[in-house]
Amino acid sequence: MRALFSIFLSLLLLTIALPGYINAQVKDFVILVSDNEADLTLAQKIAVVLDAKVIVSPWGIYNESVVPKILDADPSFVLIIGGPMAVPEEYEKDLEDLGIPHTRLYGSTRVETAQVVINWIKKDYPDLFKDIKFAVVYGWDFGAIMKVRSMKGVIPIFIGYNPVNITIPEEDVVAIMSRDSEEIMEKITGKFRVRSRMRVVITQEVAKETIEESSIVISRAEEVLREVESIGSMGARAWVFLDAAKGYLKKAKSSYEEGDYIKAYEYAKNAKIRAERAIVLARAGEKGPGLEISRRIKMLEITVIRLKARGIDVSNILPLIEKAKSALESGNVGEAMNYVEMAMKLIREKTRGHGENGRAHLNHGPKH
Secondary structure, eight states: OHHHHHHHHHHHHHHHHSTTOTTOOOOSEEEEEEOOHHHHHHHHHHHHHHTOEEEEEOTTOOOTTHHHHHHHHOOSEEEEESOTTTSOTHHHHHHHHTTOOEEEEOOSSHHHHHHHHHHHHHSSOGGGGTTOEEEEEETTOHHHHHHHHHSSSEEEEEEOSSOOOOOOOGGGEEEEEOTTTHHHHHHHGGGSOOSEEEEOOOOHHHHHHHHHHHHHHHHHHHHHHHHOSOOHHHHHHHHHHHHHHHHHHHHHHHHHHTTOHHHHHHHHHHHHHHHHHHHHHHHHTOOOHHHHHHHHHHHHHHHHHHHHHTTOOOTTTHHHHHHHHHHHHTTOHHHHHHHHHHHHHHHHHHHTTOSTTOOOOOOOOOOO
16 A cells, blocks of 8 residues: 555656656656765665665766666656766666656756755655655765665755755754764754754774775776777876876775774775766767767667566567677768667567556656
């Protein structure tokens, strides 16, 4: 009964974003988000309210296995949380080609993104947050954000130096901070009537997790840089940031071994920031449509394997993928793209409405 009620609430919510489709049935709501610690924490908390499934993409990178996972969920609607820098636009192109309704919510920073998402949900349906508490957290305080992630029944409101454009029940606010954000939190939380304050200590576990997160982002940055077709000035600058990230990570690991977890945490955060910058620069240095088509072909190959495992006939899709690969290898980019689009069309025809219970499908919603 509760699950049905959640679906009904999700339907009401979506009619706000998709006017004119009130009678459409919404099931299998999916949230696509990057693994940025702030956006991911927000998505996980919002997913509980919306009874949604969260699918995670590596920050700043188009990963060929993500869209097949979305197809596996057979969603009626996909909410993308985060801007194009965090969740690349290629995903939206894939969702459009596959006929999957979607919308993107984001702001210029992680702080604004959280505000946009929360305001989108609570605009006309504040009861969705009836049993939820709000945690005010500085948007770049990794330790405090990890604490929020571990708490049940809490929605984060990320704050920075700019005014917060959100209205929340004053009695339901708790401020969470670590030594990183105490000063700014004391200044900003005066705008809220905070019920209580919680201070997070940088423990061995927090330091270890921060180091692990930084290591992952550095590995991704290396991978992206290797794939860039033409290094150019952007790529050269990216390597500078990547080298700096590796230097900070080395210091973080050394401090961790020495038992100085606060220093380890600080160094690891600096490493992650620089590795993310390297990814941004590397992506800016990417050139040529061939790279995009190559990625989409990889995505198609993963997709057909998963569809075949579900018992869906993909025999007429496989030859198109092979033709696309052959055309790309021969330098016929336009021809390769045509085959890719033909394959995507067939997948759309085979997957939409394929679920056991069937669905009425929404048309494309607005992109925010």
